[in-house]
Amino acid sequence: MGSGIRAELKVDADGTCPVTQAAASAGSPTFSVSRSTDPSGSGEITEEFMLEDAALDGAPEVDTELETVFTYGSKTVYRFSRPRGQSCPCDCIEQFDCPVVDVHTRDGLLYLVFHAADMAELQGVITSLREQYSSVDIQRLLRSRGDSADHDLVFVDRGHLTDRQREVLETAHRMGYFERPKGANAGDVADELGISPSTFAEHLSAAQSKLLDAILED
Incomplete structure (x- = not known):
């Protein structure tokens, strides 16, 4: 079996994505999102999505023209077309040759699943998205080790820590505070930092809480 990383990211597309706009208009999640490229080479992308739209009076309000494709009771499939590269998180990911394999929305946010070859490629995708969108969060990472078992990965964003933390x-x-036996105690580290032991304890506790939240979050 191959190796790689399966990633799910949550992106605030900030009103630039018709799919999330439709979800916000309907007050309902979207699902069964699919995308295809015009085979003529025009670069145009066609997207379809399904919406639970029982509360809507007509089509959802979005900044592009929607075509109604099919209706299943309270669920409707919509279609729209757009140029490739038009401020779309999916296009941003696929610039790294990482096809997006699943797209859905929840609470006005876009959830994207794709496969990256390694952590360096994944970091490149995340960095590129964060340059364009205000909020990009890692929801889940799975790594293939070349066997039948997937292993959980946790992506810890050090940006959540303050500079002082x-x-x-x-x-x-560096001083061995976390080693057993300890290479330095709290007082030694506090002296090195030029702060009181109580202030050191406060910063350490806050930093550890943030790291544990990232590691243990379900």
């Missing part, structure tokens, strides 16, 4: 962690780690 990161300095406290780095200094404590």
Whole structure:
């Protein structure tokens, strides 16, 4: 079996995505999102999505023209076309040769699933998205190890730490505070940082809480 990483990202598309606009208009999630490229080479993308739209009076309000394709009771399939590269998170991901394999919305946010070859490629995708969108969060990572079992990966975003919290962690780690037996106690690390032991404890506790939230979040 091959190796790689399966990633699910949550992106705030900030009103630029017709799918999330439709979900917001209907007050309902969208699902069964699919995309296809014009085989003529025009670069035009056609997208379809299904919406639970029982509360809507007509089509959802979006900034592009929607075509009604099919209706299943309270569910409707809509279709629209757009140029490739028109401020779309899916296009941003696929610039890295990572096809988006699943798209859905929830609470006005876009959830995207794709496969990256390795952590470097994944980091490139996330960095590119964060340059364009205000909020990009990692929901789940799975790594294939070449066997039948998937292994959970946790992507810890160090940007959630303040500069001081990161300095406290780095200094404590460098001085052996987390080793057993300890290479330095709290007072030693606090002296090195030029702060009181109680302030060191506060920064350390806050930083550890953020890291544990990322590691243990379901």
